[in-house]
Amino acid sequence: MERNQAGAEPDAKDNILETRGLTMEFRGFVAVRNVDLNVKRHTIHALIGPNGAGKTTCFNLLTKFLRPTAGTIVFNGQDVTRTGPAATARLGMVRSFQISSIFAHLTVIENVRVALQRKLSTSFHFWKPKSSLYPLHARADELIEWVGLETHRDALAGDLSYGRKRVLELATTLALDPELLLLDEPMAGLGHEDIGRVAELVRRVAQDRTVLMVEHNLDVVSDLSDTITVLTRGSVLAEGDYASVSSNPAVREAYIGGVHA
Ligand SMILES: Nc1ncnc2c1ncn2[C@@H]1O[C@H](COP(=O)(O)OP(=O)(O)OP(=O)(O)O)[C@@H](O)[C@H]1O
Secondary structure, eight states: OOOSOTTSOOSTTOEEEEEEEEEEEETTEEEEEEEEEEEETTOEEEEEOSTTSSHHHHHHHHTTSSOOSEEEEEETTEEOTTOOHHHHHHHTEEEESSSOOOOTTSBHHHHHHHHHHHHHHHTTOTTSOGGGGHHHHHHHHHHHHHTTOGGGTTSBGGGSOHHHHHHHHHHHHHTTOOSEEEEESTTTTOOHHHHHHHHHHHHHHTTSSEEEEEOSOHHHHHHHOSEEEEEETTEEEEEEOHHHHHTOHHHHHHHTTSOOO
C-alpha cells in the first residue's frame, strides 16, 4: 500500500480523490450539481444529507455506475472520469456493500479465496501452477482472522448472521487490496452490536487505506469520520469535521422536518 509518495507533500494537498464540478442531470432534473470533493488519503470521509440530497447519485458517479453530465473525477492524480467500473476497481478504488458479493453456497474461506483469485486473475497469474495458489490460501486465512471470522471459517456464507455477512463482504472487498474503499451505507440493516463491530473494522481499514462512505447513521458518522461533506439538493452545503458541520445553522436547517440521513 502506498502511503505518501516520496517527494509529494504529505499535507492537505494529498488528496486520493478529487472531483471538480461533478454534475448529473436526469432529463432536466439536476440530481448532483457542481460538486467539488477532496478526499484526503488515509482518512474516513462521509457523505451525508437529507433524503433525496444526491448522495447515492454522487456515489454511483464515483464508482462509475453512472457517467456524469459534466465534471471530472481524479483518483491518485489520474483522470478516471471516463474509466469503467472494473478498470477503476483495478486502479484501487473499490466499492463494497452495494451488490452482495457473497456466494451463499460457499464457505467463508472459499468466498475470500474466490475474491483473491479474482484479484490474481486480473493480474494475469491464472495460468500459473496450482501450487502458486498456496500463498493465496495463507492470505485468505489472514484476512478471515483480520476481520474476526476465524471461528466461522468453514461455515456456509448463507448461514451467517446478517452482521457477519457484512463483515465477510468487507473481507472479500479487502481481498482486492483497495487503496480507496467506497462504502454504501455500511451500517444499513445492522443491529446495535453489529454496528459497533463493523464500525471498528472500518476504523481499522482506514489505518492504511482511505474510506469514503455514504452513511445514514449520524452516530457512526460522528464517531468515525475525519471529514464530512453535507449535500442538499445535489449541492455541497457544508464540509468539515463533525463538530463544525453539526453546529452549522444551514445544516441544521436542512435536516429539520426530514427523516435525516
Ligand atoms: N435515474 C434517475 N432518474 C431521475 N431522477 C433520479 C434518478 N436517480 C436519482 N434521481 C433523483 O435525484 C435525486 C437524488 O437522489 P439520490 O438517490 O441520489 O439521493 P440520496 O441523497 O441518496 O437520497 P436517500 O437518502 O433517500 O437515498 C432525487 O430527487 C431522485 O429522485
